[in-house]
Amino acid sequence: MRDGDLVQVVDAVDDLVRVRALSRGDTWGVPPGVLRLATREERQAAGLRPYQTGCDECAAFEAARRTAAEGGDVQRSRNATAAAYTHWIVAHSASAPRRGN
Helix, strand or coil, X not given: CCCCCCEEEEEEECCEEEEEECCCCCEXXXXXXXXXXXXXXXXXXXXXXXXXXXXXXXXXXXXXXXXXXXXXXXXXHHHHHHXXXXXXXXXXXXXXXXXXX
C-alpha cells in the first residue's frame, strides 16, 4: 500500500480490493490503485516466502520441493523448485488474472 504496509489481497468486491494485514486477521477495502506488488526484497524483509501467501498450490509445491531437497536428489529438487516458481509467476504475478492471492 502507499504507506508501505504489506497486505494480502483476499478478494475483489465492486470497485474495491479486500486486503488483510499480515499481522492481523481483519480485512478492509481499498481502491486497487493504492496497491502494488511487494518487491522480492520487501517480501524477504517481512520474512515471507511464496508458499506463505495462503495459496494451497504454493504450499504443495513448496512441500514437494523440500521433500526432493531432503532426499538429496539434485535434479528432482531443481525440477520441484522450477515448478514452484513457475506456479508463483503464472498464478501470482502482476500480469496474472486476479485470483484473490
